[in-house]
Amino acid sequence: MADTADLGDRIELLSMDKHCDEISVGLYEHPAPDGVAEYLVHCYSQKDGVAARLQFITSAMKIMGDMKQTAEGRLRFACRNGHRRACQRLFLEAGKFATGEALEPRSLSIYDKKSGIDIIVESGGSGGYGVTAVSDDDGREKRFKAIAGGLRKLAEMAEGDADNQAFFACGQAHDTLIGLLLPRALNVRAVLREEDAAASQGVLSAPSAQSV
């Protein structure tokens, strides 16, 4: 057998990268000797441009998710927590950027079309975040609760005392990660539908079960 390097467990896959010759890019998880989960962006293709593409996705995960890169080229969170679900989402979002595109951490505020107000997410310390509005605006609690629920789903965060809160298990702040996830948290159902569609892609059905 050849070419199956010990990369760790593949936990996410971009099956066709539209920004690089439709290569398939995997995110692999591997525990470091100190027990901290580390992640590697990998592709088996030897085509020109693949190395640069992997480097770009890795950089995007560093910038957009505040991950740190080890000397071996793997990524980890400074808090030493794996945050696997958040990392999977970060990887998928990083793959949506074209190589060379300008990258910068996203803001913790965003205009929410559904409620027609500007939403802001504030760090409350100890890894906790609260969803609220930029201006005083009563009667939006349900919407804040839904967005906080979206963040909890996307990053496997815990609930807080209030419905509009979400907490990272590590107890530390991850502002850049929250900034990345916030646009998706506004419509988390669409994200889940997208994930379901991706999971069923490439499954061969018997002719009797096909819809075409």
Next chain:
Amino acid sequence: MKQTSPVKAMTSRQRVMAALKREPVDRTPVINPTSVATVELMDMVDAPFPHANRDAPAMARLAATGHTVLGFDSVMPVFSIIQESSALGCKMQWEQKDNWPTVRMNEPIWKVPDDIHVPSDYLSHPDIVCVLDAIRLLRKEFGDDVAIIGKTMGPWSLGYHCFGVEPFLLMSLDNPGKTMQCLERMKEATIQFGLAQIDAGVDALTLPDHATGDLVSGEYYKRFLMDMHSEFVSDIPVPLILHICGRTVDRMDYIAQTGMAAFHFDSKNSPSESAKIVADRISLVGNINNPETLFAKNPEDVRAEVIKNLESGIQLVGPECAIPLQTRIENLVEIPKAVREWHSTHAHVHPPSHTH
């Protein structure tokens, strides 16, 4: 379990062919009667779908990874179930790298038995020639070392593709005689493609005929297909591996009477229950679950299923059907790894089905 004398080391090909005849083997072979292609293997050898379904060198390169990368005892170049239907004139949707090509069954090409026509140049169609050339390339590459398995679709599956699923099933209810006429005419495509693949160099053929457990009963299988499958055994002179998806224990007794070398069975059927029914009349192949275990679980879960099959005396281990294209390589390599390790602690001990 029965103690037997050691079997001398075999090549992959010898191992597969012996197991298909239920003869002694040095260890249980791991085979892929259907596809083990994944998007990552496509990248590894630069043979992406749909190109790898239509270009012989790409098809051969991707098929070879089943042995060279995954460590299976066989290679299988006919990844899809549509090569024949394309050659018969069905409308195709070739899709993209991460999805399977399909036949547009809602645009059927035939309505009545008299419509059925296997073109005189059927075997010259590019989608047929591609498979035949890929088999020749694989034989050249692997010589006698690795088993090459081909595939020829059975007439029930062709009926779905060419008549549409619903019209074909309704015809089988309303007019069984007409349905038999259709099957008789379509079987010519099955036999011609099978014989051509033998000429090209295959050792065995998978014969998928989707009388699946969800839509077709065991009695239906007996009525429409059992005798025809026996005819295939006479007409196509290599070991045939019948593939039917779904829960099929209600027809395994009939399948075991056809003379097929093996039945490629789904994980909806327990290995021990299935082995009991076929009672050593044919070999069983499979039955590692695709959507849950190989696709979504971890190597240790794969290992547990492999061992369950080995302990039930299943003669050839492999995935239950064509694996999802996004399946992780580490789960696939675990199948042969688990088989080898199981045999290292079960030396010279074979289930009854390995001993004659």
